[in-house]
Amino acid sequence: MPEDVIKSLHEVQDLAEAVMVAQGFSEAQAGAIARNVTGAERDECRHHGLFRVAFYVNTLRAGQASGTCVPELSRLAPSVLRVDGKYGFSPLPQETGHDALVELTREHGIAALSINNAHNVAALWPEVERLAEEGLSAMAFVAAAPYVAPAGGTRPLYGTNPMAFGWPRPNNLPPVVFDQASSASARGEIQIRLRDGKSLPDGWAIDAKGQPTNDPRAALEGAQLPFGGAKGASIAMMVELLAGPLLGDLLSFEAGEKDKARTGAPCGGELIIAMDPAHFVPGKDRDAQLAHSEKLFRKILEQDGTRLPSMRRYEARKRTQAEGVRIPKVLYESLMVLKEGGYSAERQSYEGDHIAS
Numbered sequence: 001m002p003e004d005v006i007k008s009l010h011e012v013q014d015l016a017e018a019v020m021v022a023q024g025f026s027e028a029q030a031g032a033i034a035r036n037v038t039g040a041e042r043d044e045c046r047h048h049g050l051f052r053v054a055f056y057v058n059t060l061r062a063g064q065a066s067g068t069c070v071p072e073l074s075r076l077a078p079s080v081l082r083v084d085g086k087y088g089f090s091p092l093p094q095e096t097g098h099d100a101l102v103e104l105t106r107e108h109g110i111a112a113l114s115i116n117n118a119h120n121v122a123a124l125w126p127e128v129e130r131l132a133e134e135g136l137s138a139m140a141f142v143a144a145a146p147y148v149a150p151a152g153g154t155r156p157l158y159g160t161n162p163m164a165f166g167w168p169r170p171n172n173l174p175p176v177v178f179d180q181a182s183s184a185s186a187r188g189e190i191q192i193r194l195r196d197g198k199s200l201p202d203g204w205a206i207d208a209k210g211q212p213t214n215d216p217r218a219a220l221e222g223a224q225l226p227f228g229g230a231k232g233a234s235i236a237m238m239v240e241l242l243a244g245p246l247l248g249d250l251l252s253f254e255a256g257e258k259d260k261a262r263t264g265a266p267c268g269g270e271l272i273i274a275m276d277p278a279h280f281v282p283g284k285d286r287d288a289q290l291a292h293s294e295k296l297f298r299k300i301l302e303q304d305g306t307r308l309p310s311m312r313r314y315e316a317r318k319r320t321q322a323e324g325v326r327i328p329k330v331l332y333e334s335l336m337v338l339k340e341g342g343y344s345a346e347r348q349s350y351e352g353d354h355i356a357s
Helices: 009-022 027-041 050-062 091-108 124-134 188-196 216-220 230-243 252-258 286-301 313-322 327-341
Strands: 005-008 072-077 080-089 110-119 137-142 164-165 175-179 268-277 325-327
Touching: 005 009, 009 027, 009 325, 009 327, 027 050, 027 080, 027 091, 027 313, 050 188, 050 230, 050 327, 072 091, 080 091, 091 110, 091 124, 091 268, 124 137, 124 164, 124 175, 124 268, 137 230, 188 216, 230 268, 252 268, 325 327
Parallel strands: 080 110
Antiparallel strands: 005 325, 072 080, 110 268, 137 164, 137 268, 164 175
């Protein structure tokens, strides 16, 4: 097995940004994408790290996205903001709306940010973590392309439709954050297992004939399954409505229909809701609120084998900051080709029949 390439976080960000610029992205778009990708690698969320660079490049090369557009921020209501992504990628619109969302939330107690017309292949936790670091609680919702069958069904309809939640903590403790798909697994986890020649756990997917499968290729050609059966499917439906019709944007199956080149980078909406906890209690006693929430976290951790959501990521963060990021050699080599301005559509594909070897 080829050895991994080890790079510092600074080198990872420089590499990701250099690839994007070489492939035709503006410095603003490239920088936002590189920061997002590096954050995922820092926290060892590999299926949202450098692995995703191919999705950005493929979508741009296919002519389905803009790599140079400038997102436009507007205000739709006293506590509702909108960022039009102009058919670029989600990291820059997210950054564009962040400060205004924080300001509005502190003013009104609760505010929402609608991101429209943005291709999203990134994790959701960065948005809510940034808001929680500002002392706010936050939720985020985004749909995808049709990958997941409804409960009892056999054909893809919903996206993996993740949701994320962030809660602030006192004394400079890192926020409690979770980011989870409404499907039994993230799409990227299946794609990485295909790349690495590994099988899937039971209950993740069905093949094109509707039969359970442990084969990642058959899963990608069939349908993923919601977690918890009907319960996960109901959550997937909720996310469809919150990230689609509520925002005047696409449902997952509509986004899939528009992805003619099968880039795996759906374009649609994202809803971010932020709350200032201090506005929800008389006297705005934030310290008492956070102390109260810490009682719950202590009770969780009193039990053997438990951990708070995001603890694994924070542990990984310390490790990669000290030891660097391990990049599979084949992935690193493909990134170096892209950095020099080269491109191979088959080599860069992680959807359908082709996979980076």
